[in-house]
Amino acid sequence: MKKLIAFDLDGTLAPSKSKFDPRMVALFDKLLEHFEVCVISGGKYELFQRQFLTQITTEPHLLSRLHLMPTSGTRYYRYEKGDWQEKYAENFTSEQKKAIIAALAEGLKESGYAVAKTYGETIEDRDSQITLSILGQEIVAELGEEGVRIKEAWDPDGTKKLKIRDIVAPKIPDFTVRAAGATSIDVTMPGIDKAYGMDKLMEATGYSKSDILFMGDKIVPGGNDYAVYEHGIDCIAVRSWEDTAYALEGIVSAI
Ligand SMILES: [Mg+2]
Incomplete structure (x- = not known):
């Protein structure tokens, strides 16, 4: 049991x-x-x-x-x-945070998957984890079910997230970069x-x-x-x- x-x-x-x-x-x-x-x-x-x-x-x-x-x-x-x-x-140190935020911003730009319309912050500092939300943190809070639908349709097979991850990860080799939720990439300490x-x-x-x-x-x-x-x-x-x-x-x- x-x-x-x-x-x-x-x-x-x-x-x-x-x-x-x-x-x-x-x-x-x-x-x-x-x-x-x-x-x-x-x-x-x-x-x-x-x-x-x-x-x-x-x-x-x-x-x-x-x-x-x-x-x-x-x-x-x-x-x-x-x-x-x-x-x-x-939690991360402020130096670590700066490097991670820069790598996520550059990586998203280089991937070509940045979207014109976002809702709320796209890079969020969660102290012990920094998260890139490609469509913005507040899309569901602002659009409700329509926001959920847009998120689920953005990358259903995960290939876009993996591509962004593959661009970001070599920029910050001291950290782990991972495809996370429907439209997000998480950066944490290794392990x-x-x-x-x-x-x-x-x-x-x-x-x-x-x-x-x-x-x-x-x-x-x-x-x-x-x-x-x-x-x-x-x-x-x-x-x-x-x-x-x-x-x-x-x-x-x-x-
Ligand atoms: Mg889940």
Whole structure:
């Protein structure tokens, strides 16, 4: 029996940068009654708040079972004493940030994939991770479902992201450059991926790989969930949050 179920966020628990569907909220709350739960994402903590923390249960004993790992586990939050407490954060220096931001800006330009109309910032400094969002961070906040549709149509097979990654990576060899969500490229310290996050989680909980089940929508080579699978953790690959909901309904009904 698994003790902890870990999830990717975008494309796995909700559409990209969107809120949980009420069906997912109910399943997530139910899951917390029986398992420890981790959400690990390249996204920042503020997105965790926007996408689900404001909707799920407010019961402290349930929230105490939830492990939040924004920015691929370079930050870790637990619910203690009535609020979310940052347990650690591994941040870049300002020199490192400058070099990364310049490489992302140049790489996007050289790739020819820069778009004329963007929404919000395209390069976002998340302190422990810097993210290039080709269409802009706020496209879903501004356009809603239409924004999700535009994002999903931009690079469905991932080739544009991989090309940008291949241009950026040699410019900053001290860092890891990775195709991330639907329209984003993440830069982190070397060795930071969701497998690193899972190691941090095991360190914090004392659980071993066999105690954990992971669900993600990018468990394919080049995808940002693949490292967890390669790390030897049992995985369920999903195509969308609806697949995840279906799997969770099975898990919850078997309890
Ligand atoms: Mg995803």
